[in-house]
Amino acid sequence: MTAPTTTLTDRYVWAAVRTVPDAQRADLDRELRERIGDASDALVGTGRAPADAERMALVELGDPAVLAARYVDRPLQLIGPRYFLTWWRLVKMLYAIVLPIAAGAVLLAKMLSQAPIGESFADAFSVAFALAVHLGFWPTLIFAILERSPGRAPDLSWNPDMLPELPETGRAGRLGDLIASLVFLTLFAILIIWQGYGAPVVNPIGETVPVLSPDLWSFWIPWFLVLIGLEMVFAAAIYAWGWNWWLAVVNLLLNIAFIVPALWLFTTGQLINPEFLDVIGWPWGEAGGVVTTIIVFGAIAVTVWDVIDGVIKTVRGRGGSALSLGRI
């Protein structure tokens, strides 16, 4: 207590005026005292004790900070309806684009520098986390400042050209995907078979050297060829029915059936024909480890993206591109 004469009204008025600009303080001070005084006088007139009346009048006025904000037209929300959607679209787009790219880049860089796998993932995660905090904080801060700055809003008005295309629900929209898948899978199968007989790599005595280890013909090469056949059936199923959760799961299983044995064979040195490696002079000194890492990383990235793409298309209930982020 600064002085014995300090009243609740004094404290209320001070709490309210300290949050408004200097120029408006004296005026608001007088207005509030008038309002509180008149209100409590009226309550005293109905038979209440002056102290109770003052307290009731202040309760009626409510939080002084809210009251002061109303007086000076200060927004009571961080980001109001004027900017909310713009802010929300920006943050979603940043998270969807910047986060995966940054995390992937850190992971790749760490693996290339031969860091242990656990450490690589931990670093990628911590970078992604720090980045997520920054990507959330800075746009929000800027929009909160915009919300509080006077003057007209920048022209962010909506127009009909921004309307998204309707999802392509018919088969016609998926025909392109089907053709692309079938052409790619056919070429892939031809490549696997052709490398065993007609590959352009020859040893010093002029014999053709297969790229893949010939031992794999006993089981793994047929396995992969069967998988390619199943992928073709799968592509036809997508064309016929469109994406759904069953097909998204099948897509996941097909990807696992392909990538797990392929990476196991590759990393244990069973995939590539040792004679082929001799011909191309593998390992290329220091570069060998880097190339191996990039191949493993790339294969995993493509697989993960394919699975995610399936899920996104399923969620959107259409066969269109999954890259139309930001349209929302």
Add this chain to the structure above:
Amino acid sequence: MSMDDTTAGHLQELRRGTVVLGCLVRLREPDYGYALLESLNRIGITVDANTLYPLLRRLEKQGLLTSEWNTDEARPRKFYRTSPAGEQLAGILTADWKNIDRALARLTSGDER
């Protein structure tokens, strides 16, 4: 939301503009916040203090009211008075109010469905 809240919300919306009109007409004679609050409520234009006081400030900012501090008494009071611009607006609002009233009357009687 209960039925009563819905009704109260719509009533509040319907009355919002009438408070402005009530102030502009009533303040042709200068008066201060609390007296205005009392007299509006007495004649049936219901408004609470948390709406009225900020509204007076806003109308003053828009040039529809002018204000003057009266320091003759122990408690200084801010007296508001309708400005010429406020008078003009009051005329427009009153005319519109009467139009709406007539339109609603026609709707109710079923004349020009």
